[in-house]
Amino acid sequence: MEAEEEFLQNATTMLRFxxxxxxxxxxxxxxxxxxxxxxxxxxxxxxxxxxxLKNLKKEYSKRPSSNxxxxxxxxxxxxxxxxxx
Numbered sequence: 001m002e003a004e005e006e007f008l009q010n011a012t013t014m015l016r017f018x019x020x021x022x023x024x025x026x027x028x029x030x031x032x033x034x035x036x037x038x039x040x041x042x043x044x045x046x047x048x049x050x051x052x053l054k055n056l057k058k059e060y061s062k063r064p065s066s067n068x069x070x071x072x073x074x075x076x077x078x079x080x081x082x083x084x085x
Contacts, residue, residue, distance in 0.1 A: 015050045
């Protein structure tokens with residue numbers, strides 16, 4: 001798996017967990033608490049971010065091969081010396 005694909009997968013997982021945590025917070029604090037409105041707003045933002053991330057994953061899946069971006073080239077340190085892994 002490429003680093004970019006791993007990022008997209010990890011970000012999707014984090015957003016899903018964050019939304020579940022907000023839902024749990026809302027269950028604990030109740031809808032009439034002073035925290036309900038900001039938590040609901042945050043939940044909406046998380047859902048929007050999840051949708052945006054889904055669209056990014058879709059667009060990324062349409063990309064040309066990584067070689068066309070030059071990503072497959074070895075990394076070099078500041079002095080031009082190949083980086084060690």
